[in-house]
Amino acid sequence: MKLLLLEDDEATRAQAVRQLTAAGHVVEACGTGADAIFLATQGDYRVIILDRMVPGIDGLSVLKALRAAGIRTPALLLTAMDGIDDRVEGLEAGADDYLVKPFAAAELVARVNALSRRPPMSDTAVVATVGDLTIDRVKRTVVRAGQRIELQAQEFKLLDYLIQHSGEVVTRTMLLENVWSFHFDPQTNVIESHMSRLRAKIDRGFAKDLIQTVRGAGYRIDG
């Protein structure tokens, strides 16, 4: 999958290219906003990664220009500032996701993977299945191997999010932002507490664990 990366700092750019390449992506990187606009309008990319702060045309302006030109390629905005206003501004400009620097390699790869996958049916479908587990998003029911499982509201939301990204790593930050709408670092084990309860309910007593812990990265649900 081909990615476009705009990042003016050479060390950061080289590092990101290495990390994304290692994760199986083909990366075309540039250092100026003008180059990014040119490349984005010429090539076919799955995801565009834009550093918000670059000299000249900055990432936000590049994004606005691309959206104005009708290019709807999913975009990930990188920023050094964790501002609420910055995030809102980025999303309003048409960004699909937002990542605060510095970030772990696993975080970047997970976000890009989540964006690069064209939304499959399971995102919006009423019924989604992973292995022998099925969830019904309207009735809010969970069945595994014919066995009905009762989940709390937040456990259901967590499972739903994992299933939307089944087969992919979801990071702690992704879970915090998308399941709990927390845009800050909690000081307690919010995710671990909920995850252990969810696992106890859907995995305990079954031969195969659906939810895997990916060391140093996050979690993944696999059928």
Place this chain on the structure above:
Amino acid sequence: MAEARSTSQSPFRSGAFRFALVFAGVFAVAALLILGMVHHQVGRYAHDAMAGTLKTETATLMAEDRGAIAAEIARRMQAAPDGTFLYLLLDPTGRPLVGTVPRTAARVGWGQVIMREHPPTPADPERPERLVTLGTRLADGSLLVVATDGYDVDKMGGHMIRFTILWAIAITLTALVGGWMAGWVFLRRLGATNAAIERIVSGRTEQRLPMIGLAPELDDLARNINRMLDRIDGLMEGLRQVSTDVAHDLRTPLTRLRQMLEAAREAPGREDTDAGIDVALVQADKLLATFRAILRLAQIEGGGRRTPFTSVDLGGLLKTLIETYEPVAIDADHDLVAVLVADATVHGDAELLAQLFANLIENAIIHTPPGTRVSIDVTRAPDEVSVIVSDNGPGVIANERERIVRRFYQVDPSRGSGSSGLGLSIANAIVTLHGAHMAIGDAGPGLRVAVSFQERGVGAAGALDRCRDALG
């Protein structure tokens, strides 16, 4: 440094003088208006009085027998040659019978005539006398004219004008002096304020402005400026404190990180090295989290451009938070209990409010021993919504309570709790941003943190409720 300006230059260019000039001008105009009015009124009254005496005198003469009128006039003229009245009696054919009034005044009704009666004297240089006449036709056709001079009225008019001008000048001068004095007092007070500002500008930031006095509004101005200075001072102090705190508080985890990396390099096997690096990475992430918290705190405290506030349902927000933290509390062997009310809406930023209460709940869970109960209560007064997060843990001793909102503050520094030490600082900043109030108190036993929102919208609704209550 510039000297105190304006007051020490030319006295005529001073603010006090201009103030007095304006003051005096206004007074002069007002004095002229008032005295002019009095002059007009008095003049009219005097004229009316004169007309009255003429009518009375005519009536008195007419009361005499017809034949006796001429004799009576002659008698009166002889008795008082310089008397108030002058007369003229004409027979029906128009022939003058008696009297000194010129014949030009011989007509019925009110009239005026100019007469030079007296020869000029040094004391009273020749001046024509203006007579006011009243002519009356008698029953037999003869004409009686009674006249009196307008001298007294004119003299009084002259007096009045002189009086008016003199008083206008006196009042203007008084106003000038009074205005100058008032201006001088006022500007001297302002001078003291200016001097205080000069001192603050030159670096003595602990200085505050004196009360200006003279008017409560001026004192309000001084007080508001002082409050502004307090705020700036607080921010400056915060800035100084944060740089020192960051340096102090990040040295320890950075040292630890360095030791971990050293240990990882010296570790015997590949696996041990990897394990060591993983531990170091966790440590680095913690440091980064602290930096993020510092940045976030700075951003919230700085205010600046903000996503617009909206109506936030605190009940719903807290319900979600409690669902989020219930498993956390159970894992930490804590009890999380909540009493929420349905109608608790505040004006704010939902994301920041979630962080505020998450921080308070986490704070209560982290800093209390297992078995502690953490309570969240929402209370509603007519124009106030309060959220109280309390625990029955060991609490914080009274004189430490104020300090726990400070950055990196740890109740027990030897016991690293794993928190960044910024949770309550951020909570406090969010409270301030929302114009709310945070009170840290004793839950007896335990810590009690109450956040109170003054609600404008709710206040109006509350007022409506009170009206309804009053009306029964």
